[in-house]
Amino acid sequence: MSRNTELPTEYSSDWIEKLDGRTTLARTVRSRYDALASDLGGLDQLSYQRRSLCKRAVWLEALIEQQEAALARGEEVNSGALTQQTNALLGLLKTLGLDRVARDVPELHEFIAKRGQK
Numbered sequence: 683m684s685r686n687t688e689l690p691t692e693y694s695s696d697w698i699e700k701l702d703g704r705t706t707l708a709r710t711v712r713s714r715y716d717a718l719a720s721d722l723g724g725l726d727q728l729s730y731q732r733r734s735l736c737k738r739a740v741w742l743e744a745l746i747e748q749q750e751a752a753l754a755r756g757e758e759v760n761s762g763a764l765t766q767q768t769n770a771l772l773g774l775l776k777t778l779g780l781d782r783v784a785r786d787v788p789e790l791h792e793f794i795a796k797r798g799q800k
Contacts, residue, residue: 689744695734697741707744715740723783735774742771 687702689711694700698715701708718736719725725733746767753759788796 693741711740711744721782735778739774742767
């Protein structure tokens with residue numbers, strides 16, 4: 683199975699997993715996904731729906747950035763599509779929440795007791 687080294691042109695639910703982990707793109711995308719999930723309270727606290735929206739948000743963000751880079755190089759970019767993608771990203775981020783969510787952190791004595799059970 684070959685691993686992708688570029689952002690796919692179409693979204694699929696496993697697009698992050700299909701990226702070649704040795705590439706800067708894969709590391710950046712995974713880092714952003716983890717950061718977004720962390721800001722929402724942690725991956726283990728997210729429903730399937732929120733995890734799915736997070737993947738789509740990260741994909742759209744990367745897609746938008748690719749087009750912005752092309753624009754900066756003087757290449758033609760479909761401004762209508764770029765606007766739609768930006769609006770879609772904004773909608774996903776608003777749905778997910780724009781504020782950080784605190785993680786549930788156990789009391790120190792609970793943490794120590796739990797570690798002692800392992």
